[in-house]
Amino acid sequence: MRIFFAIFIFAIVTVVSILGFRGSLSTKPPLEVFPDMDRQARYKPQAENSFFDDGRNDRPIPSGAVARGNYLNYNEVFSEDFVDLRLGDVAYNKGKHADDTFVQTLPTEVTYANMEHGRLKYEIFCVSCHGAAGDGNGVTKPYGVLAASYHDDRLRNESDGYIYDVIMNGKGLMYGLSDRLSADEAWSIVLYFRALQFSQNASVEELTPAQRDLLGI
Amino acid sequence: MANVFPKWVNTIPIKVIVAAILIKTAVIAGFTYYFTPKYTRVGYAPTQPVAFSHALHSGQLEIDCRYCHTNVDRSEHSNVPATEVCMSCHSMVRKDDPLLAPVRDSYASGEPIPWVRIHKTPDYVYFNHAVHVNRGISCVECHGRVDQMKVVHHDKPLSMGFCLECHRNPEEYIRPPEEVYNLDWERPETEEFKETAVGFVHDWKVNPPQSCSGCHR
Structure with missing residues (x-):
């Protein structure tokens, strides 16, 4: 019996020392004990595919085509004078009129919901570099990112279409966000951008007495 | 008539039962502990082509998840970001760091970074x-x-x-x-x-x- 116990304990110790414990980190891919039909020959987003030369499953959009349900490459596809009832005109999608002048004022409605939408998107895509107040003091500043402050006369006087164009296509060191933002998201950021500018450049006289009382000034 | 079997034979059934119970318990415990995704999947931490730290980017810098995984709230697939997203900061931050060489190469060549899923x-x-x-x-x-x-x-x-x-x-x-x-x-x-x-x-x-x-x- 002693021999049995010795072998029994030895077997347990061996198994545990080889297999380890749950949750221990490992660089080895997970063991699929019963593979069933877990891995099928099926197209998956962003996956590898040996059929194509570049090894990619996701195919680049052929020029002149629009990905279904995705109008992010709208500008490259439609001509300047194209007007879509649902998506608006080129000015809406480009921030520029057909004669290349910038759209002066926001083509979207100024509503609280739109402003909140803009704040949400601003806090995702802009805040890291431009800072919560839009003064260019984002968390990335100590790491060497140079971001513009919104609070100078040049940017206060630029048209809304210009701001839209910079958000979408970038400027200087800033990369464009047209791959990640839809037109209405970018316009709502423009709206929030204006609110930020106003927040740092407003005078007490613009407030009603009631509002002043509320703020204690 | 002398005893055919020595006395110790009487203990054999007990010993066999004890051994059987121990072995069965150990095997069942082993299967329960190891044959589950709690063991097979949890802890998988492959070495990625770039030593990207979520603890730094998401934890310390508080960059929103959606800055990179933009499609998570609009698609079934939460995307791995394009190299351009990395470069929107890393064209300025650590732009000569050898650790980021694969990112710069990918941006220059258009070949995707082979992130491990x-x-x-x-x-x-x-x-x-x-x-x-x-x-x-x-x-x-x-x-x-x-x-x-x-x-x-x-x-x-x-x-x-x-x-x-x-x-x-x-x-x-x-x-x-x-x-x-x-x-x-x-x-x-x-x-x-x-x-x-x-x-x-x-x-x-x-x-x-x-x-x-x-x-x-």
């Missing part, structure tokens, strides 16, 4: 990211505290039991929509919040399927 559902499981995050199920429920991981590892088992646990009791996991991307958020243990959570499930018509075809196709 960690979380894989079986191919007959159709998980939709957008419907979960847009209805108050946080990233952290399935991915763990990625914002504290220097190297991302598989943190939750993602087994069918794991999915059903939440599909049966969504009110215990649902959270306010503005806290979905805040992995740090702690669920208040108050009766009041429980009611709010039940309210979310009701108001947003959260009706997680428990039938096979809800997820399997």
Whole structure:
């Protein structure tokens, strides 16, 4: 019996020392004990595919085509004078009129919901570099990112279409966000951008007495 | 007549029973402990082509999940960002760091960075990211505290039991929509919040399927 116990304990110790414990980190891919039909020959987003030369499953959009349900490459596809009832005109999608002048004022409605939408998107895509107040003091500043402050006369006087164009296509060191933002998201950021500018450049006289009382000034 | 069997033979049945029970217990315990995704999947932490630290980017710098994984709230697939997203900062930050050489090469050549996928559902499981995050199920429920991981590892088992646990009791996991991307958020243990959570499930018509075809196709 002693021999049995010795072998029994030895077997347990061996198994545990080889297999380890749950949750221990490992660089080895997970063991699929019963593979069933877990891995099928099926197209998956962003996956590898040996059929194509570049090894990619996701195919680049052929020029002149629009990905279904995705109008992010709208500008490259439609001509300047194209007007879509649902998506608006080129000015809406480009921030520029057909004669290349910038759209002066926001083509979207100024509503609280739109402003909140803009704040949400601003806090995702802009805040890291431009800072919560839009003064260019984002968390990335100590790491060497140079971001513009919104609070100078040049940017206060630029048209809304210009701001839209910079958000979408970038400027200087800033990369464009047209791959990640839809037109209405970018316009709502423009709206929030204006609110930020106003927040740092407003005078007490613009407030009603009631509002002043509320703020204690 | 002398005894045919010596006396110690009397103990054999007991010994065999004890040994059988021990072996059976050990085998069952071993299977229960090891033959589960809690062991096979959890802890998988492959070496990535670039030593990207979520602890730095998401934890310390508090960059929103959606800055890079932009499509998580609009698509079933939560995308790995394009190299251009990395370069929007790293064209300025650490622009000559040898650790980032694969990123610069990828940006110059257009070849994707071969990130290693960690979380894989079986191919007959159709998980939709957008419907979960847009209805108050946080990233952290399935991915763990990625914002504290220097190297991302598989943190939750993602087994069918794991999915059903939440599909049966969504009110215990649902959270306010503005806290979905805040992995740090702690669920208040108050009766009041429980009611709010039940309210979310009701108001947003959260009706997680428990039938096979809800997820399997």
